[in-house]
């Protein structure tokens with residue numbers, strides 16, 4: 001605990017309470033206090049004592065870290081606390097009955113040949129083994145199969161990304177051997193499950209001989225760039241988000257105007273505050289002729305997250321955050337809410353499913369790559 | 383547990399049964415002293431509509447070799463349309479199970495009424511045979527890596 005407090009700079013805390021007052025969950029009305037957890041850590045209280053004090057409530061969105069005047073890494077603290085609580089055989093009751101965690105653990109166990117590429121269409125050029133670019137799909141195929149109740153199309157973003165890579169002359173590797181990155185197991189504290197996934201995945205990409213690893217998922221990206229780091233060998237491919245990969249290559253794509261669209265951009269917490277990628281997705285959108293980007297009042301480092309990043313918390317407060325966020329998006333007058341993480345889409349779409357206020361808060365949601373890929377279509381048909 | 387000899391290996395099957403029909407059907411089989419394969423554990427739920435993907439996936443995760451989902455015949459659900467929900471949930475579960483590379487024969491949906499004791503025995507025997515043919519689940523041999531934890535309300 002002392003080590004954790006030191007590593008996350010918790011000792012520097014001077015009790016100002018900025019964390020608690022910026023926490024989106026607290027603002028939505030929850031009885032929850034990051035500051036109390038920091039204090040508990042400094043006092044050396046065991047993680048198990050925090051379990052009943054909202055250990056799994058934190059969205060890990062890093063809003064508080066961004067505001068903390070002394071740079072306490074509260075999100076890192078929560079991660080560490082969850083890991084040590086997990087060792088004491090405690091885990092949260094995960095939303096969706098834990099179905100997604102089970103799916104991840106089944107993948108972690110391995111021993112079967114997944115059938116995860118059924119969505120690949122003939123017009124997409126990919127290779128299962130060799131290529132310069134390794135395109136990391138993430139688990140969008142599982143999400144689309146699971147969230148059938150509310151019109152979730154995260155695979156469209158995956159396909160669009162591959163289409164764009166093809167347009168740049170790349171035939172990316174899309175591997176049937178890919179497994180979940182383990183992000184969500186890690187964030188509920190299941191280090192063991194996470195590590196077996198991590199080892200498999202790092203090995204898979206290292207052996208592929210690719211030069212760049214590109215993904216469309218903000219969470220996968222964070223996991224690869226930060227959490228996999230200790231496992232990553234020296235000559236490992238560069239790890240990029242699709243928006244980073246594409247942002248300086250948009251001229252080569254020869255995009256033409258498709259239709260006039262006002263778009264607003266939802267910064268995924270993993271991409272924004274966790275990794276500091278704010279500009280590239282915006283540059284990418286702005287490169288599409290006909291797309292006008294309008295910002296929500298809270299954007300960039302101040303962006304409100306989708307309130308469900310780690311599949312470990314979903315409650316009325318999360319819903320309230322989502323509804324507020326969607327209202328903000330609607331108020332910009334945008335036709336489409338663009339994001340760069342499949343989970344933002346899933347959670348915000350879930351909120352739109354509300355039978356009472358659904359109409360008021362609904363807005364089309366798409367992945368950034370989809371908008372860009374659409375501007376290719378026009379060129380093809382000319 | 384699992385040994386090399388296929389015939390001496392007994393599968394572990396999880397059966398989800400609704401309170402009003404299939405569970406009662408199993409009871410009927412028992413009361414009528416119908417012999418059937420014993421290698422399953424039954425989990426009673428109030429209605430098959432309750433059986434969400436998480437239940438089945440958790441069973442596989444914890445090493446089940448086969449999972450049987452059962453409920454009242456369509457039109458006979460105690461809660462009118464619970465088993466129609468069950469079909470939706472089952473289809474969703476099946477697509478994930480297949481994606482994970484688990485043989486689809488390891489998962490089955492059956493309607494068994496409370497009077498159908500003989501049919502219950504038949505389904506169990508047949509399913510057990512089918513699982514025996516497939517052999518142990520790839521997740522069964524090692525057992526699940528994760529210990530079941532005490533649930534804690536988030």
Ligand code: FES
Nearest residue numbers: 400429453454464
């Ligand atoms: S009560 Fe038997 S299926 Fe609904």
